[in-house]
Amino acid sequence: MQANPHKWVAGHVSTLPKSGIRDFFELVAKMKGDEVISLGVGEPDFTTPWHIREHAIYALEKGKTYYTSNLGMPELRKGISSYVSANFGIDYRYDDQVIVTVGVSEALDLAFRAFVNPGDKVMYHQPCYVSYHPSIQLAHGEAIAVPTYAKDNFALTAEALEAAWQPGAKILMLNLPCNPTGGTCSKEQLDKIAKFTCDKDLLVLSDEIYSELTFEGVHTSIASLPGMAERTIFLHGFSKAFAMTGWRIGYACGPAVLIDAMMKVHQYAMMCASIIAQEGALEALRNGADAVAKMREQYHRRRDLVVRRFNEIGLGCHSPRGSFYAFPRVSDVGMNAKAFSVGLLQQEKVAVVPGTAFGPGGTGHMRACFATSYEKLIDACDRMERFVERSRS
């Protein structure tokens, strides 16, 4: 009998669309790498600070090559507990309220698998990180997209949540500051969202991976608001603030019962995060604050540069309060997201990501990551200006 491999792929996986970013990645990969200025990445251009790398090398030399506790090394969990308390004002016990994961992506997957029954509804704001919708689907949940708008600087509002809410909604997924929009919420907006989640009795999954990269004001975690810690899973990691994307190290904090449920999935699926990555993370928490501050300062200047240039070029762009992404409107120059991104890549060799890769809310926008050098940003903006002028004429 002739084998048909397609029939072995699970139905809910075979119907899952591939990431919209994937097509674009293939297109960029065909171009000669050196010629392309990429504003299409989702990671810092800095290499992990040397003291963190050196600490991990030392750990390897000392023979730290074994499994750790499922929850993660106790010293690291203690460090995370202190860090979250000092920086976010939320107190978690290290022994049963913190779990170390393989990046925030794993923490998110654990949360969906641990908390979503088939058919449970999960609300998430959109445009958003590419994996939220598929991760909900993979957990057999039903995703409810809540739109955010350019007129609000892509901040999520309680009014939009009210409008999108459906009976049976169980979870609200937040990502503030947001990839790809850089949108954040003010304290007042966050208070209203917190009240909404209490009224509707929702569990909140709060991905705060970009929180250290907040340029104006102070980042407030929804978990720090009165009564919210008991209904929030605080998700965070080291990738963005400490430039540790390839280490794949993150964590989740929350009520002990919920962390225990996530731990059950984690212990069977992953066992534990890499011990070397955990060692690096520990060093990052102990001595990484200066490097984070230095990187944030540079991102801030780069943000001001690209936002100003985009607006000069005629691509309406709000100033993102956090993250290292700008999300300008390409529809302002009469193009759709894909035509702009493909045209810019082919004619001027600048890679950006079409906003539609982040959901229908990204229509008419593109995401430009400003985590790259001043020279490259200036050059990329000049090339973009040429492209826009040419397409107008």
Add this chain to the structure above:
Amino acid sequence: MLKLLLEGGRLTTAQMAQVAGIAEAEVVQYLEQLKKDKIFLGWRPVLDLSREAAAEAAVEAIIEVRVTPEREGGFNRLAERISRFDEVHTCMLVSGGYDLLVIVRGKSLQKVAAFVSEKLSTFEGILSTATHFLLRCYKDQGFMLESEESTSSRLNVAP
């Protein structure tokens, strides 16, 4: 602007103007003011002298100098006098087992040796010198030499 100078040494004044969001003329004016205030003393390339193309003036020596301080002026007069020689690249007063740390550059070992023995060590007030010829430099003014970070495998597009 000072931060920009320190972190982005390769930027032109036009690029600095773009980053800072001001006119290029303002950047030039600011740099002139920094020069007037003797904060910004000049530009100088950082070369890896082990490379053939940059091998001119490749010999460098680090010299520890012990000095008798003078009743009025301490170490300053002698330190300034030493600093005026073209061969002297750097001269600083330090704490510890010696007083002045002097970096001397020359086209050959003989020229550097001659400078130390015939000029430097003959100054009145100099008690002793200890000369260390530089064999290999690993990091110079913030730049790693002979060591490249691997960034070529970074993805051009990522979520």
